[in-house]
Amino acid sequence: MARNPSFRSGIPSSEITPEPVYLDRRAFMRGATALAASGVLLGACGSDDALPPAPAVADLDPSASARPPTATPAPGPKVALAGPDAPPKALASSDELGDGLTGFDDVTGYNNFYEFSTDKEEVAGLAAGYPTEPWAVKVGGLVDRPRTFAVEDLVKQFDQEERVYRLRCVEGWSMVIPWVGFPLRKLLEAVAPTGQARYVRFETIHDPARMPGQGGGPYAWPYVEGLRLDEAMNDLALVATGLYGKSLLPQNGAPLRLVVPWKYGFKSIKSIVKIDLVAEQPTSLWMDAAPNEYGFYANVNPDVPHPRWSQSSERRIGELRRRRTLPFNGYADQVAHLYAGMDLETYF
Ligand SMILES: Nc1nc2c(c(=O)[nH]1)N[C@H]1C(S)=C(S)[C@@H](COP(=O)(O)O)O[C@H]1N2
Ligand SMILES: [Mo]
Numbered sequence: 001m002a003r004n005p006s007f008r009s010g011i012p013s014s015e016i017t018p019e020p021v022y023l024d025r026r027a028f029m030r031g032a033t034a035l036a037a038s039g040v041l042l043g044a045c046g047s048d049d050a051l052p053p054a055p056a057v058a059d060l061d062p063s064a065s066a067r068p069p070t071a072t073p074a075p076g077p078k079v080a081l082a083g084p085d086a087p088p089k090a091l092a093s094s095d096e097l098g099d100g101l102t103g104f105d106d107v108t109g110y111n112n113f114y115e116f117s118t119d120k121e122e123v124a125g126l127a128a129g130y131p132t133e134p135w136a137v138k139v140g141g142l143v144d145r146p147r148t149f150a151v152e153d154l155v156k157q158f159d160q161e162e163r164v165y166r167l168r169c170v171e172g173w174s175m176v177i178p179w180v181g182f183p184l185r186k187l188l189e190a191v192a193p194t195g196q197a198r199y200v201r202f203e204t205i206h207d208p209a210r211m212p213g214q215g216g217g218p219y220a221w222p223y224v225e226g227l228r229l230d231e232a233m234n235d236l237a238l239v240a241t242g243l244y245g246k247s248l249l250p251q252n253g254a255p256l257r258l259v260v261p262w263k264y265g266f267k268s269i270k271s272i273v274k275i276d277l278v279a280e281q282p283t284s285l286w287m288d289a290a291p292n293e294y295g296f297y298a299n300v301n302p303d304v305p306h307p308r309w310s311q312s313s314e315r316r317i318g319e320l321r322r323r324r325t326l327p328f329n330g331y332a333d334q335v336a337h338l339y340a341g342m343d344l345e346t347y348f
Pocket of ligand 2: 112168169170171264265266
């Protein structure tokens with residue numbers, strides 16, 4: 001086990017705290033120890049994103065485990081993003097496992113985007129009207145053809161397709177989202193990585209004047225994430241520009257964000273302004289904040305618990321019963337080979 005065993009000790013599953021509350025509490029305790037122990041802050045996790053005790057197997061939706069877990073999704077059809085007045089519409093109505101789409105209102109109203117708020121139901125309101133035009137993403141580092149792309153050019157240059165993916169947050173909830181976008185691989189090929197490039201580093205916009213969450217807290221802003229180059233080149237890794245047939249809204253990471261469906265949601269970095277090909281493994285914002293809890297790989301894995309809660313099941317937003325979490329979030333057929341020979345507890 002790579003992690004400090006003290007993180008695993010003695011915390012009943014009924015009292016586990018979702019990451020924002022926990023990390024905020026850590027930061028808070030640095031300044032004011034008296035209140036921290038009082039349970040005032042623990043009270044904040046009484047909302048439905050606090051995980052209930054681990055379910056008995058009988059509580060799990062039996063159809064979830066009966067399905068073949070690793071069917072290959074068909075490549076998505078080409079789509080054009082609809083204008084702002086068009087109603088949100090997806091071409092598909094379910095994912096390749098038969099799971100229905102999460103409703104548009106949940107996808108756009110229940111968000112992790114700490115730059116705005118750690119309260120998932122507050123993000124959309126705070127992000128409303130965030131200016132995302134014009135927007136450019138600078139792609140460089142160890143590449144032969146560094147280039148700054150305007151988003152409107154990216155959308156024209158690369159065919160936009162719909163991809164229905166499950167999104168599994170490390171906190172234990174999940175959604176099924178009809179994204180619109182293009183494979184990250186196409187963007188990387190356009191800049192021609194050199195032989196030295198081994199990882200890809202992504203950076204979110206840094207805008208503390210408009211993003212209240214960047215004004216403080218325990219985090220090393222801007223938000224940074226990373227992938228190994230072969231992970232980034234896998235066909236599932238998507239640059240999303242829209243969802244439900246429309247351009248992304250600010251709360252979902254407009255105008256473009258990463259979607260890596262076999263990894264916990266925090267790897268799917270939003271509102272990207274910079275992408276660099278690098279030689280060394282990047283340190284993500286989460287690795288910096290809590291290295292024992294959030295690893296670089298962060299592959300969805302029901303067999304490797306988070307230090308403070310089990311990852312064996314999840315709450316699909318809109319469903320009552322918890323369902324089993326699938327290895328690699330159900331995408332093992334496409335990605336398990338990337339980790340052949342690696343100990344997935346060490347490289348969590
Ligand atoms: N820049 C940035 N990207 C981010 C986050 C964030 O706080 N900031 N949260 C991550 C987490 S924890 C999740 S689960 C997903 C949520 O994406 P969604 O709100 O579009 O469902 O975004 C990820 N990307
Ligand atoms: Mo998440």
